Amino acid sequence: MSFRELRSFTETMKALGYPRLISMENFRTPNFELVADCLYWLVHRYNPGIEIPDEISTESDRVKFLQSVAQIMLTKARMKLNIKKLYAADGNAVKELLKVAILLHKATTKANEVEDDASEVIDFNNTLKGFNPKEIKQNSSEIIKAGAALYDALGLEPELREQRTRAVSGHVDTDFVERSIKEAIGQVEDTVRSLESNLEDLERNEATLDSKIEKKKQELERQEKRLSTLQSVRPAYMDEYERLQIELNVLYQKYLDKFRNLEFLENELEAYYQAEQEKMEIQDRRLKRMQKRLKEEEMRILRGELEVDEDNIASDGDLEDLSDEDAGDDDDDDDDDDDGGRGRGNRGRGRGGGGGGGG
Numbered sequence: 314m315s316f317r318e319l320r321s322f323t324e325t326m327k328a329l330g331y332p333r334l335i336s337m338e339n340f341r342t343p344n345f346e347l348v349a350d351c352l353y354w355l356v357h358r359y360n361p362g363i364e365i366p367d368e369i370s371t372e373s374d375r376v377k378f379l380q381s382v383a384q385i386m387l388t389k390a391r392m393k394l395n396i397k398k399l400y401a402a403d404g405n406a407v408k409e410l411l412k413v414a415i416l417l418h419k420a421t422t423k424a425n426e427v428e429d430d431a432s433e434v435i436d437f438n439n440t441l442k443g444f445n446p447k448e449i450k451q452n453s454s455e456i457i458k459a460g461a462a463l464y465d466a467l468g469l470e471p472e473l474r475e476q477r478t479r480a481v482s483g484h485v486d487t488d489f490v491e492r493s494i495k496e497a498i499g500q501v502e503d504t505v506r507s508l509e510s511n512l513e514d515l516e517r518n519e520a521t522l523d524s525k526i527e528k529k530k531q532e533l534e535r536q537e538k539r540l541s542t543l544q545s546v547r548p549a550y551m552d553e554y555e556r557l558q559i560e561l562n563v564l565y566q567k568y569l570d571k572f573r574n575l576e577f578l579e580n581e582l583e584a585y586y587q588a589e590q591e592k593m594e595i596q597d598r599r600l601k602r603m604q605k606r607l608k609e610e611e612m613r614i615l616r617g618e619l620e621v622d623e624d625n626i627a628s629d630g631d632l633e634d635l636s637d638e639d640a641g642d643d644d645d646d647d648d649d650d651d652d653g654g655r656g657r658g659n660r661g662r663g664r665g666g667g668g669g670g671g672g
Contacts, residue, residue: 316337318407318408318411319337319340319404319407320337321411322335322407322410322411322414323335323336323337325411325414325415325418326351326414328418328421329355329358329414329417329418329421331351331354332354333350335347335351340402340403340404340406340407341403341404342403343401343402343403344402344403345369345375345400345402346369347402348399348402348406348410349367349369349375349378351410352378352379352382352399352410352413353365353367353382355410355413355414355417356382356385356386356413358417359386359389359390359413359416359417360385360389363385365378365381365382365385366378366381375400376396376400379396379399379400380396382394382399383396383399384478386413387477388474388477388478390413390416392412392413392416394409394412394413395409
């Protein structure tokens with residue numbers, strides 16, 4: 314206990330209107346009657362409708378009284394009091410009493426401030442100057458969410474109140490608590506051991522992987538050195554290969570020239586044969602027309618439609634000689650065709666032989 318705490322407690326109790334006079338010398342020695350009277354008055358000041366057993370003649374009655382007060386303050390004001398310090402009824406009890414006294418003093422002061430604020434005249438013009446619709450809309454949505462959360466929490470309050478009351482008023486089994494703590498410590502130790510073993514495994518795996526990576530790096534360096542050596546060394550057959558490559562390029566160029574020339578000559582020959590064929594077809598058509606005309610004239614002569622004309626007969630003989638000459642020319646052309654076919658066959662065989670030689 315400090316002098317400041319004791320003085321604050323006496324002034325707070327005086328401000329709250331405690332009927333008795335509290336001196337700083339009252340708590341030099343244990344004074345349970347005064348502590349009990351202060352607690353009883355403070356609790357009734359907090360909630361007048363609460364019933365508390367005021368019998369404190371025996372130790373069990375005092376313990377029961379303090380437990381009931383601590384339970385009420387925990388459930389109503391969410392304030393936890395130390396029963397051991399209150400039971401000692403000395404300077405340490407003043408700290409616990411000061412908690413309740415300060416709570417009531419703050420509530421009283423706040424209520425007076427609210428009354429003073431309500432008595433003041435409200436200036437609506439200054440209030441409307443800071444009106445922000447977006448902010449009000451956001452605040453309204455937050456209020457709705459907070460109300461929903463509060464409603465859900467209040468729905469769980471009956472069950473939580475029973476559990477809270479049972480936890481506060483129930484007798485604490487120290488053996489059970491000690492056993493639970495030991496079990497928790499054992500579980501934590503098992504977890505620590507498992508984590509340490511996993512850490513050791515990871516360290517071993519890391520060392521193994523580091524050794525493998527080092528081996529791979531060394532192997533990579535050796536392969537790179539070998540590759541650089543192979544790239545710097547010139548093969549023994551490279552000179553011959555380059556010489557043959559040059560000769561092959563020259564031969565291939567000659568082959569292309571000869572192939573183009575041969576294709577050009579064959580194309581020209583085909584064009585010549587085609588022109589000769591067209592000429593022969595034109596001559597055949599002319600001879601057929603002349604033969605047809607002569608046959609028609611002979612038929613008319615035989616029918617007596619025309620007279621025999623020696624000049625025409627001579628011309629007919631000339632035509633027959635001309636047809637014979639044309640037939641001879643045709644025979645010559647056939648011979649030429651045969652010679653051309655044989656020449657083309659020989660050229661085909663020559664190209665076949667050249668292809669075989671190239672192969």
